[in-house]
Amino acid sequence: MAVNDRILCISDMHHPYAHPDTVAFLTAIKKKYKPTRVVCLGDEVDAHAMSFHDSDPELMSAGDELEAAIEELEPLYKLFPKMDLIDSNHGSMAYRRGKHAGMPRKYIRDYNDVLDAPVGWKWHMDLLLNIPGNNQLYFHHGLCKDVLKVVQQRGVCVIQGHFHTEFRISYLGNPNHLLWGMSVGCSIDSKSLAFAYDRTNLGRPIVGHGMVLNGIPHLLPMVLNSKGRWNKVVP
Numbered sequence: 001m002a003v004n005d006r007i008l009c010i011s012d013m014h015h016p017y018a019h020p021d022t023v024a025f026l027t028a029i030k031k032k033y034k035p036t037r038v039v040c041l042g043d044e045v046d047a048h049a050m051s052f053h054d055s056d057p058e059l060m061s062a063g064d065e066l067e068a069a070i071e072e073l074e075p076l077y078k079l080f081p082k083m084d085l086i087d088s089n090h091g092s093m094a095y096r097r098g099k100h101a102g103m104p105r106k107y108i109r110d111y112n113d114v115l116d117a118p119v120g121w122k123w124h125m126d127l128l129l130n131i132p133g134n135n136q137l138y139f140h141h142g143l144c145k146d147v148l149k150v151v152q153q154r155g156v157c158v159i160q161g162h163f164h165t166e167f168r169i170s171y172l173g174n175p176n177h178l179l180w181g182m183s184v185g186c187s188i189d190s191k192s193l194a195f196a197y198d199r200t201n202l203g204r205p206i207v208g209h210g211m212v213l214n215g216i217p218h219l220l221p222m223v224l225n226s227k228g229r230w231n232k233v234v235p
Contacts, residue, residue, distance in 0.1 A: 001036055002036070003037050004036065004129050004130065004132070004137075005036050005213070005214055006033060006034060006035045006036045006211065006212070006214075007036070007037045007039060007129075007137075008029065008033065008035035008037070008038045008039070008209065009041060009139075009159050009184050009210035009212065010026065010039070010083075010184075011041055011161045011185045011187050011208065011209055011210075012041065012042065012043035012044075012088075012090075012161045012162065012188065013040070013044050013045075013187040013188070014045065014187070014188045015044060015045050015046065015069040015072040016060070016068035016069045016071070017188060017189050017192040017195065018072060018187050018188060018189060019187050019188060019189045019207055019222070020229070021222065021229055021230035022187045023072075023075045023076060023079070025209075025234075026076070026209070027079060029211075030079060030080075035211070037084070038080045038082065038083045039084045039085070039139055039159075040083055040084070040086065041086050041141055041159065041160060041161030041162070041184060042085065042088025042089075042090070042091050042141035042142075042162065043089070043091055043141070043161065043162070044088075044091055044115075045066075045073075045090060045091055045115070046065070046069070046090050046194055047062070047065070047066075047090050047091075047093035048060075048065060048194045049061055049065050050097055051093070052096075052100075053197075056193045056194070059193050066114070070116050077117060077118050082121070083120065083122070084122055084123075084127055085111075085121060086123075086124055086125075086126060086127060086140060086141050087124065087125045087126075087141065088141040088142075088162070089162075091123075094108060094114065111123050124139075126139060126140045128156070131157070131212060132215035133214070134177070135157050135215055136157065137156065137157045137212065138154050138156050138159070139160070140160050141160065141161055142160045142163055145163050147166070147168075147170060147181030147183045148170040148172055148181050151172050151179050151181040155179075157179050157180050158180075158182070159181070159183075159184065159210060159217070160181075160183055161183070161185075161186065163183055164198070164205040165204060166183035166185065166206075167185035167206035167208055167219060168183055168219070169181070169182045169219060170182075180217055182219070185207060185208040185209075186205050187207055187208075187209070187222075188205055188207070191228065206221065207221070207224065220234075220235045223235075
């Protein structure tokens with residue numbers, strides 16, 4: 001089995017404000033699908049306290065938030081010792097803040113050091129992989145809400161995150177390939193004050209992930225019960 005035959009695509013987790021069943025759901029997905037590669041579409045952490053927007057004073061300070069995020073990520077380090085992660089607006093908050101303050105990158109630690117992440121976790125600005133079916137698959141945090149426009153512009157299959165209410169697969173055919181784009185929702189706890197801004201939007205966040213099995217995309221929604229918890233069913 002080749003490394004890109006069974007790709008698990010994890011959506012925006014925003015630790016420490018991730019859905020409380022994130023690790024349990026991903027553990028069950030790993031057991032069922034046995035992914036050969038794992039890609040996180042970015043926003044693995046939220047960094048709410050360092051945002052350029054107003055932060056909620058009822059939430060944690062930047063230091064406490066980072067420690068809480070690391071504590072929540074540690075089970076994932078054991079579950080997925082190797083992971084490719086895409087650079088993102090929340091995940092890169094320390095770099096963005098440093099740039100805003102005129103700080104050279106050399107003064108800022110890399111992601112692995114900041115998050116105490118294993119060496120198998122590797123960050124990329126974007127990622128292009130060869131997949132079964134004589135296609136290529138492009139990963140980016142989120143270039144356009146309409147993922148099919150990114151497919152048309154890049155001329156390859158595309159997976160993205162960032163847009164929490166987008167959870168869909170769209171197809172595009174050309175004379176040479178059947179191309180597709182997949183948006184994989186998010187893994188947030190929408191009840192957290194960190195996402196209070198979202199309550200003014202008509203669309204609601206969709207919790208879930210994606211799998212690419214032998215070049216074919218599949219959506220894996222985390223179906224929630226009336227109390228907002230995972231119903232323990234693995235799609």
